[in-house]
Amino acid sequence: MSSLTIGNEHAAPTTPRAKVIQPGWVRTVHWINAVAIVLMIMSGWQVYNASPLFRFSFPASITLGGWLGGALLWHFAAMWLLMVNGLVYLTLGFATGRFAKKLLPVTPSGVIADTKAALTGKLSHDDLSKYNYVQKLLYIGIIVVGVVIVLSGLSIWKPVQLQYLTALFGGYDIARYVHFVCMAAICAFLVVHVALALLVPKSLRAMIIGR
Amino acid sequence: MGRLRSLLIPGVDKKLLVKDAVKAMPDLARRRFIAGGASLGALTLLTGCDVSDSFSADTLLAQISKFNDAVQAAIFNPYALAPTFPESAITKPFPFNAYYEIDDAPDVDGKAWKLEVRGLVDNKKSWTLEELYKLPQVKQVTRHICVEGWSAIGSWTGTPLRDFLKLIGADTRAKYCWFQCADAEGYNSPLDMETALHPQTQMTFKFADEILPRAYGFPMKIRVPTKLGFKNPKYVVSMEVTNDYKGGYWEDQGYNSFSGS
DSSP states (O other), rough: OHHHHHHHHHGGGGGTTTOOSSSHHHHHHHHHHHHHHHHHHHHHHHHHHOOOSOOOOOOOOOOOSSSHHHHHHHHHHHHHHHHHHHHHHHHHHTTTTTHHHHHOOOOOHHHHHHHHHHHHTTOOSSSSTTTTHHHHHHHHHHHHHHHHHHHHHHHHTTTTTTTTHHHTTTTTHHHHHHHHHHHHHHHHHHHHHHHHHHHHHHHHHHHOOOO | HHHHHHHHHHTHHHHHHHHHHHHHSSHHHHHHHHHHHHHHHHHHHHHHHTTTTTTHHHHHHHHEEEHHHHHHHHHHTTOOOOOOGGGGOOSSSSOOOSSSOGGGOOOTTTTTOEEEEEEBBBBOOOHHHHHTSSOOOOEEEEEEOOTTEEEEEEEEEHHHHHHHHHHHTTTTTSSSEEEEEOOOTTOEEEEEEHHHHHHOOOEEEEEEEOOOGGGGGOOEEEEEEEEEEGGOOOOOEEEEEEEEEEOOGGGGTOSSSSSSS
């Protein structure tokens, strides 16, 4: 008699429950990363202003730290958040098979077809658990950029202790440009990423409550 | 309501669940702290305002900077040499950089100048420039990296600091060599002993084979190619071997104290 009740209780909730699109660990590392990347970019702009690579500086109102010393404190604090969180993400991404399942395969023909569909407004967002080819390419791309920005940052920070890494980037001065270009790529990604999340609000909801 | 119900776990008593949840809740002070932290972060993100005036943010960042000192000391390899370059790679003109204009740079009289030696050393005698020039010298062409981000390659010639420390019988188990400079504002900077003993750390008397010009720190600069530029003091007047952390001109204002390259 008791086993019957238990059986009923177990069966009841499975039917109306929507499937989880973004598991808890993905949501957690996503939002930690969001905070870390904003802190890194805003403090990084202030650091850039101390010795600009190009003929422009970032307005003080969008930078963090107040001055070079303050910005470096933020930058070298948030880097731990970014690196540790990033390593957790990469480890779990590979270990759980999420990367293989969600991001592969990427075919050139698929990317071209989905780009066309996106530009003509025909791209479907019915199944958020499946990424289209443009998404796959962008997400793989931003993971690679994330790895390169950390490595180029390390080679600027430690050009003696990690001199082989610095040499890999073509030396200290070039590593600074690589670091800057990666930042610009992340900013460009963020514009598209945030705009699309707002255009397809259920994707934002999935990243908050999972479903 | 339907969504709320779906959040509940079947077979779990709602009342007991609430009781357990309340028990697990942090106390009021803790909750206030978390709320305060959250709004501080939110303020930063939304407005880009400088929140480093805030006591808690300042304290936390200073603690992380100390942690970063320890991390850098741990990964510092005393045998790893800074890359060296051919003379053709030297940056010309080598930039003058300080917190003052070049006309305000210390103008030291080399004949009257003496290097004062203090602290945990056997021989505390002061050294004239003439005496120091007699010590064996080596040349290095290395990259100077400024905390601001720019870099320049220069040629420095002088006596390895570790040879001098040996000569004066310094206690090399001490934690720091603390340098003071002739600047009106009293520039100073601590150098950790492991870096002081690094083979490329140098008491520099020449730049590009010429007696060190005023712009680059006459009569003596400490050249440390494994540190950022501000840890390479110019116009040095004294050195103290000490176990005490005595702070530094820029270090006290918030630059990371280790600042290793």
